[in-house]
Amino acid sequence: MNGMAQEKIIFTGPVGAGKTSAIAAISDVPPVRTDVACRGEERAIKDTTTVAMDYSYIQLDDGRRVHLYGTPGQARFDFMWELLTRNGLGLVLLINNDHPEPLRQLDFYLDAFADFIRQTGVVIGVTRMGIADRARLDDYQARLFERGQVYPVFEIDGRSGDDVRILVQALLAVLTI
């Protein structure tokens, strides 16, 4: 994994948050996906899930590529997260608002990627808000306030290129200031 490209943006979040769709929405080529059939609780959410990672890229006008990696959704693959984030540009955290406890998911991922976020930056996209109103955007902001963190939070449709571009735009603002 040491040869993994350095110019990369990491997409993370729980199963069903829309990481694969979000990468596909802005990348130049369809993501390479490693999906397998879900088992257990995950099967209730989706039929297949990413067990290793998603990968695609955006080619810049100078020939360089910004690589887009999606982390495995399941916490049991968290050993890969540190490898994936090494030398990354920043983090896009997608939270599925349809999850029974979306704010706990937020806490979990912010804690899991705390070092990477400290070194770079994060933007949070909340998906599936129209499907379940388990938490409002204000609730996410309030939780971040309790944590003493001011991070960009947006309600998005992970399948929408425009929505994902807004996430990236906010991430770039955070990273370049």
Add this chain to the structure above:
Amino acid sequence: MSNEAELRISPVGLDATGHKVLQVVLALLGDEDGIRCALLDADDASGHLVIVDMDSQQGRSVFPGLSSGQVKLLLGGPPASGRNIVSLAKPVHVNALRDMLLKICRRMQVQLDASLHDLKAPAAAPMPATDDTAPAAAPDLLTILSNARREGSVLALAIDGDELVLVNGATRAFAALREGAEERLFAVGPEQLACRQIDEADFESRTHGRTLGALDNLLWQCAVHAEPDRLPAGIGDETPVRLKAWPNFTRQGFRNDYFRIAAALARQPASCAQLVETTGLDRRSVVGFITACNAVGLLVALPPEGADPEKVTPLHKAATPERRGLLARLAQRLGLAQA
């Protein structure tokens, strides 16, 4: 006076003696003149009347950011003139301050009651007769909405007697009664704007079946539309401010310049002047952002040392120039405004 709107007074930069003199004067005004005022905390410059000690650092810092609609009583400092500005030389004696406040408060009370209870706001009552004062301005839309949000009041907003928007500050909701009502309100000056208090039941019955919007959204749009060139009351050019949360741009529209300012403030508290320097944006953008965030309660003004970068731990490291170049190319490639 119990049925009258309460006049709020902000003391800014007053020392302990100044505070005592002011408290004595306010007690006399209440007991002997029947004028009751609420004295706000020393760090709250949102009052209808702001008493500023211009010999203090805080006073000099806060004064430039006060709203044009607020009446300013300046104690000490160099002579000042302008709209809604009254000066009083030091040393400030109880009798002199009492006489001055009596004139100011009586005039302001008339205005305040009118703005809250009348459908059509009357022409502003003149300030006490001094050479340096002009008539007090009618409250602008942003002030009216901000006050409604803070005080939980329920209002009907109108232009030329035509009620356009109902606002419920208690539930932080609003309803437009006409298509394009918000834009019409944004477009008129305070002199054309009228508001009156209504009760909750009236609000409920008249908004039944209508789409309710978030008052914060209306406030944000109002602040952005106003493109203010002056910072909100209590925030000067050098006053550091802290962002409590990233604004809800999903609801309030996306602006890349605001992304940059929010990102800068998310890193650490900063003043308006520092934000202009850090972001490279023009002052009007920064003032607009600060005004909008302040209107929806997302900002905290800090004492001057709050902006000291050595006392604040940045949330993340700044990008290297090489990385900035890469990110700029990425923004261009994705068709985003330059980040």
